[in-house]
Amino acid sequence: MANEVFQKGKLAKRASYKMTSLSTEEKNAALELIAKQLLEDENEILAANKVDIESGRDNGLSETVLDRIMLNTDRIAGMVEGIRQVIELKDPIGEVLETITKDNGLYVERRRVPIGVIGMIYEARPNVTIDASTLALKTGNAIILRGSSSAKSSNIALVSSIHKALEKSKVPVDAVQLIEDTSRETAKSLFQLNEYLDVLIPRGGQNLIQTVIREASVPVIETGAGNCHIYIDESAKQAMVEEIVLNAKLQRPSVCNAVESLLIHEDWFNKYGKELLEKLAANDVTIHGEEKVKAVFPDAVLATEEDWGTEYLALDVSVKLVNSVEEAVEHVNTYGTNHSEAIITEDEVNANVFLQKVDAAAVYHNASTRFTDGFEFGYGAEIGISTQKLHARGPMGLPALTSSKFFIKGTGHVRQ
Incomplete structure (x- = not known):
């Protein structure tokens, strides 16, 4: 129901404020806990994925789509390897992008900061649940995930593992939210969640992407189809x-x-x-x-x-x-x-x-x-491949999930 989107948006927004004070070491420790939890929960994750595959076959999904949904030991190992690559990557948060010292002594500094709350709406691939969550957490963002009905059981199992790991970390559990209701109503609510969502990233087929671009009032990063x-x-x-x-x-x-x-x-x-x-x-x-x-x-x-x-x-x-x-x-x-x-x-x-x-x-x-892949380009996991020209373009790794903020220091300066 739409109420689920609103409530989880509110929780994610609160968590995003707590994320800003986390150190790189605290974020990396949480990611390592997620990697270990996925391996520990592998049997439960594969059992949930089997439910999705069997349901997909019963519903006449093509083998191509089933391949995107399917998880196995190797694919879970790939997720874990992706997380550990992200851990090794430089944390962009706090990076100084520009400094200016004015003639009057006023000091201006621009630094990378988290975007805040990222929304992901995606089809089929449950690996996106892990890729998007780990990249968001590494960059100090909270994330709201809304997968498709075809991978619902898999996504619930994966987020359960993430939450178990975060309970043992400094990262707030509410920083990762999954919208379990996969109806059109929840999608539309997410499109309009401007109060809590800072950006929405669609990942899937052309129909999904164009629907989001056409209907969302939340800012969108377009991840296009690949002809x-x-x-x-x-x-x-x-x-x-x-x-x-x-x-x-x-x-x-x-x-x-x-x-x-x-x-x-x-x-x-x-x-x-x-x-x-x-x-x-x-x-x-x-x-x-x-x-x-x-x-x-x-x-x-x-x-x-x-x-x-x-x-x-x-x-x-x-x-x-x-x-x-x-x-x-x-x-x-x-x-x-x-x-x-x-x-x-x-x-x-x-x-x-x-x-x-x-x-x-x-x-x-x-x-x-x-x-054309974040892993191949050395970004670790990727949150998507942007085909637009503003903010981010191509495989989106950690820097693409940041904004910037000006920090100004004075000594009693007033503008004349």
């Missing part, structure tokens, strides 16, 4: 192309940094295109190609305009032929989602044109888009 492209330039090496494309599409198709669209220079395609598409098809990838692609690879599904803008999150890829890097850039900027875009080329001039002109949070030269 990611790889442009294969005329000079690209065949072996490199095959390795990068297969990795970007197959390693984990259900995530936002997997490649969804291939743009291929016609000259390269005429030499090597059929072989590349055959290798994708041999790995159960459905090719959605334009007429010229289908003429060379008859098993392709004829692409429509909708395909160019689709984030499949599955074993599908759209394929379009282009005649220049400029044409590739125009296509990416028309249909992309400002997430992650790559060029494979031996031509440094073309590489620089692509990297400079494509509008995306992360751009790659001769590398897989799968690296």
